[in-house]
Amino acid sequence: MEWKRLLLVLRILKKNWYSFAPLLGVLERDYSFHNLPIFFLRDFKKLSHSLVKDMVKEYDKVVFAYSFFTTQAPSVLKELKNLSKHISQLGKEKFVLIAGGPHPTGDVKSTLRMGFDIVALGTSEASFPKLIYNLQLDKPLYNTPGIAYFQNNEIIRTEKQDLPLDKFYSFSEKFDMFPPIEISRGCPHGCKYCQVSYSFGKKMHHRSVNIIKKHVEAYEKRFRERGRTDIRFISPNSLCYGSKDGLKSNPKAIEELLRTVKSLNKARVFFCSFPSEGRPENFDEELAGIISEYCDNKLVTIGGQSGSNRILKLMNRGHTIDDVYEAVEIAINNGLEVSVDFLLGFPSETRNDQYKTLEAIKHLFKKGKVKARLHYFIPLAGTPVAHSTPAPIDTEVLRDLYKLGRGGRIWGCLESQQDFSLGRRFNTS
Structure with missing residues (x-):
């Protein structure tokens, strides 16, 4: 040919x-x-x-x-x-x-x-x-x-073919692309609004510490002139790195990862922070201690998503709002600050559900150094709710959220996501 x-x-x-x-x-x-x-x-x-x-x-x-x-x-x-x-x-x-x-x-x-x-x-x-x-x-x-x-x-x-994460690197030296290091892929939870489980599968795969170490060494070589290298990770749930089932945490694997990366020359390590948030039911005293010991970030990000247990169940989240409260309290008690993600506008969400989210945010703010990052539901392709209609946000709830957020405790892209979601249909012909 x-x-x-x-x-x-x-x-x-x-x-x-x-x-x-x-x-x-x-x-x-x-x-x-x-x-x-x-x-x-x-x-x-x-x-x-x-x-x-x-x-x-x-x-x-x-x-x-x-x-x-x-x-x-x-x-x-x-x-x-x-x-x-x-x-x-x-x-x-x-x-x-x-x-x-x-x-x-x-x-x-x-x-x-x-x-x-x-x-x-x-x-x-x-x-x-x-x-x-x-x-x-x-x-x-x-x-x-x-x-x-x-x-x-x-x-x-055609039939799909995947490479194990250890068989390739998530960066390019030749073309100078050094993104956050992907340490795990796939998610067993199948949250209905999220594309991860439906694009990458429900089995969680992990990159080995040895290969991650090689990544970090390449990053340090590239950014040596800065005097320090910031190491961030990509994971659908960082708190389940090394987990066999992707549901139960593996603290030993996480500690080995963070200890290994931290031991390398002048590396600053960021974990359980964007873009590798953690799930609330996995955040416990042991992991909080490990993060406090090895990581440079003092702010951790936890996925809360709703203050309404009814909505959490509809989302297929697999946790309750009490799990969120407990995770935040553990983080605060270990000297960490917390940003909690919340998603408004999920299909069939009612005014009462939204008020429960508002009350949950108020409750969390009383615990100490806590922020809330707000998102609006976007029907994403390939998810079970891809063709669902977003629920409008109650005007009084929105007003109260803005009042509560003065001073920067509430952040995110709520307005722009609303604009896109409500005008999301576009002509492909």
């Missing part, structure tokens, strides 16, 4: 640029891709017709790759409509449009209708290199695992 000269164009979006880091890490360690030209498109406005035309002149194929959340889908659609004008003038056969990430995985049909040729399903560390390789050789798409595409107006899905 003839080898195609291929240009890979990565659309770098500010909020999730790090989604490409592990893929680039895989490519840079594979000799087959050492000469693969990659163009980082950080500002779509700079993608002029002359630039796209020059790409087509120099290469046989130009592959545009996107990774995006549901909240980013409308802006991505707008970009695709502009990009399609260039493509229609220069020849569709020269271009391939790939989409990956939470939204494309959760809503394959909609994503393909947006104008993408291929959707990468779920994790792509195994499939993405094979897809690029097959595109270079013009091989049929069915040879690539873990993708979806239209064929004769039907969606074809």
Whole structure:
């Protein structure tokens, strides 16, 4: 087969640029891709017709790759409509449009209708290199695992293939991408509003301490001139790192992780904080002590989500508001500050439910150094409530929350999330 000269164009979006880091890490360690030209498109406005035309002149194929959340889908659609004008003038056969990430995985049909040729399903560390390789050789798409595409107006899905977390790095030295280190993936809880269990599966997988240590060593080498290196982690529930079932904490594994990272030269360690929050039922005295001893963050983040046990049950959270109270009290007693996440607007949430959340926040504030981070329900693709209608926030509840939050104790993106959620439907035709 003839080898195609291929240009890979990565659309770098500010909020999730790090989604490409592990893929680039895989490519840079594979000799087959050492000469693969990659163009980082950080500002779509700079993608002029002359630039796209020059790409087509120099290469046989130009592959545009996107990774995006549901909240980013409308802006991505707008970009695709502009990009399609260039493509229609220069020849569709020269271009391939790939989409990956939470939204494309959760809503394959909609994503393909947006104008993408291929959707990468779920994790792509195994499939993405094979897809690029097959595109270079013009091989049929069915040879690539873990993708979806239209064929004769039907969606074809190939069998997924995942790599264990220890088989790849979540950063790229060559392309200078050093995001928070992913230490675990997957979640057994299946909260109805969250995409993690439905995109990555309900079995929790972990990266070993030895491989995490290699990550940290690379990070320290990169940021040596700063005089210190901040180490943060990505996990759906950091308090279950090393857990066999993802439900019960493994304090020994967590202590080994934090002790190992902390022992490395000039590393500041942040744990159970964004983007690796913890669940309240897992936060106990032993873990609070471990965090206090090894971590540099004095603020921990706990997922509370609602003050109403009825709503917590509907969400499939698997804990009660009393678990939240207990976790916060343990944290405060161990000299830690707490930020508790709450989600308003869940489908069928009533005024009474919202008042219970308001009262829960008031109760938590009395305990000491506690903040509340407010979110508004967004129907995310691929979740059980993807097509549900958000509940409006009662005006009096909202007024009281604003009063309560004076001084910065309540924060988040409640208004912007409301605006998106209530106008979330967008035309993909």
